[in-house]
Amino acid sequence: MSNDLNALKQALQFSPDNIPLNLLYAQSCIDEGMIDTAGEAYEKILSLENDHLDARLGSARVALLQGKLSQAAVRAEQILQQSPNCGEAYIILTHIHINESEYSLARQKYTKAIEQNPSLKDPGIEADLKNAPETERPQRMGIGDDGSYAQTEAPDTQYEDSDDEPRGGEAFDLGLSDFERPKLNFNGVGGMEALKEEIRMKILYPMQHADLFKAYDKKIGGGVLLYGPPGCGKTLISKATAGEIKANFIAIGLHQILDMWIGNSEKNIHRIFELARKNTPCVLFFDEVDALAADRRDLRQSAGRNLINAFLSEMDGAQSENDGVLVLGATNAPWHLDPAFRRPGRFDRTLFVPPPDAPGRAAIIDVMRADKPIEELNAKALAQKTPQFSGADIKAVFDLATEYVLTEAMKSGKVIPLKTADFIRAAKRHKPTTASWFDSAKNYALYSNQGGMYDEILQYLGLLK
Numbered sequence: 001m002s003n004d005l006n007a008l009k010q011a012l013q014f015s016p017d018n019i020p021l022n023l024l025y026a027q028s029c030i031d032e033g034m035i036d037t038a039g040e041a042y043e044k045i046l047s048l049e050n051d052h053l054d055a056r057l058g059s060a061r062v063a064l065l066q067g068k069l070s071q072a073a074v075r076a077e078q079i080l081q082q083s084p085n086c087g088e089a090y091i092i093l094t095h096i097h098i099n100e101s102e103y104s105l106a107r108q109k110y111t112k113a114i115e116q117n118p119s120l121k122d123p124g125i126e127a128d129l130k131n132a133p134e135t136e137r138p139q140r141m142g143i144g145d146d147g148s149y150a151q152t153e154a155p156d157t158q159y160e161d162s163d164d165e166p167r168g169g170e171a172f173d174l175g176l177s178d179f180e181r182p183k184l185n186f187n188g189v190g191g192m193e194a195l196k197e198e199i200r201m202k203i204l205y206p207m208q209h210a211d212l213f214k215a216y217d218k219k220i221g222g223g224v225l226l227y228g229p230p231g232c233g234k235t236l237i238s239k240a241t242a243g244e245i246k247a248n249f250i251a252i253g254l255h256q257i258l259d260m261w262i263g264n265s266e267k268n269i270h271r272i273f274e275l276a277r278k279n280t281p282c283v284l285f286f287d288e289v290d291a292l293a294a295d296r297r298d299l300r301q302s303a304g305r306n307l308i309n310a311f312l313s314e315m316d317g318a319q320s321e322n323d324g325v326l327v328l329g330a331t332n333a334p335w336h337l338d339p340a341f342r343r344p345g346r347f348d349r350t351l352f353v354p355p356p357d358a359p360g361r362a363a364i365i366d367v368m369r370a371d372k373p374i375e376e377l378n379a380k381a382l383a384q385k386t387p388q389f390s391g392a393d394i395k396a397v398f399d400l401a402t403e404y405v406l407t408e409a410m411k412s413g414k415v416i417p418l419k420t421a422d423f424i425r426a427a428k429r430h431k432p433t434t435a436s437w438f439d440s441a442k443n444y445a446l447y448s449n450q451g452g453m454y455d456e457i458l459q460y461l462g463l464l465k
């Protein structure tokens with residue numbers, strides 16, 4: 001529970017009948033994902049003031065989030081009797097109708113909501129209605145960086161030429177944004193040679209030689225899970241894979257999937273996979289996949305299960321053909337992933353991303369030194385002084401060293417270039433962050449090493465030959 005929420009709770013103990021305070025508490029509970037508690041707070045207000053409009057609305061929203069659709073509908077109707085111009089109540093009814101697949105009713109209610117209050121325009125709803133049967137062709141939508149829906153430009157189409165239909169066709173109208181085409185490639189990732197080779201073998205070559213694979217009747221696709229301690233380059237190498245690859249690459253943030261409204265997260269997952277299927281060969285990258293099971297923003301307990309099931313069934317290609325779709329996932333808590341994720345055809349290949357060894361660290365240092373005012377830096381020497389450091393730790397050393405010199409530079413008013421000694425001094429001050437990860441990882445590897453999944457951790461720790 002956050003500090004604010006605690007403070008509110010304490011304040012309520014002193015004045016339990018304070019309506020504004022209860023309202024604030026309820027809203028904060030919703031923000032924290034504590035839906036049931038929020039519901040209690042709204043009921044408390046209604047017991048004090050039966051027709052309190054905001055509390056009635058809050059209570060209707062809570063019911064909706066809890067999946068109690070009829071209760072939500074009753075509340076919304078009550079509100080409209082009391083206040084026929086309440087656009088928010090129409091929005092709640094819209095969601096209920098969408099959930100019941102009653103799209104024309106949903107459209108009516110949504111139109112009313114917007115008539116009453118144009119600021120209630122909700123691209124999420126519009127996307128749902130657009131994908132519903134019997135609809136005129138609406139505008140193209142995408143999910144923005146902040147998870148909101150937004151209009152997107154037709155994506156950049158600098159892909160390798162291919163004879164299939166032009167990109168930017170149907171797939172992009174499904175409601176999802178961009179193919180990422182980051183500038184970063186393997187050159188921007190220091191060291192990790194073994195992993196790069198594995199990625200080439202398991203991901204790049206199969207994607208690039210799809211025809212050959214077809215000739216041998218071998219499917220490409222499935223899932224690869226990258227796991228390892230924080231800051232060791234899982235996200236970085238995944239993004240760099242996109243730059244290396246001659247296939248489409250879609251990076252998905254979980255915020256792009258998780259949606260407050262019931263059922264929408266599942267729909268978003270489906271849209272993403274459909275987009276990939278229509279644009280094969282394609283890599284779908286889910287960063288921090290473990291959060292799929294655990295994100296607090298997904299408000300109902302059972303919803304987590306539904307979401308996982310939706311994700312798994314998309315991975316299985318239960319309803320559709322996933323040939324040519326490779327799912328890449330990254331996590332530093334693979335043990336929090338439901339074991340169902342690792343069944344054949346899902347994330348059945350795992351790659352451990354360990355902290356860099358000394359030559360790896362030297363390579364990372366060489367990548368990071370570019371464009372910095374460095375007089376001399378002995379990468380090898382610094383690498384020797386930074387055992388157990390992750391890439392992120394090395395970055396911290398660079399930042400710290402820069403700070404030292406900057407302080408001096410400000411005193412003298414001149415640019416003072418960095419030297420090896422500054423870095424070594426900084427390295428002494430910084431504690432590597434990987435050790436604590438290995439402390440807990442070791443226990444999982446020793447005591448719940450499903451099918452040898454974590455052997456690489458044991459090898460790294462010298463506990464397995």
Ligand SMILES: Nc1ncnc2c1ncn2[C@@H]1O[C@H](COP(=O)(O)OP(=O)(O)OP(=O)(O)O)[C@@H](O)[C@H]1O
Binds near residue numbers: 190191
């Ligand atoms: N091999 C590397 N070469 C260059 N920079 C690196 C390398 N590894 C890590 N870094 C630096 O460390 C930062 C953190 O790496 P990244 O975000 O990829 O770690 P991660 O394994 O995804 O961590 P987390 O588990 O916390 O998500 C990168 O942004 C980069 O600055």
Ligand SMILES: [Mg+2]
Binds near residue numbers: 287
């Ligand atoms: Mg990461």
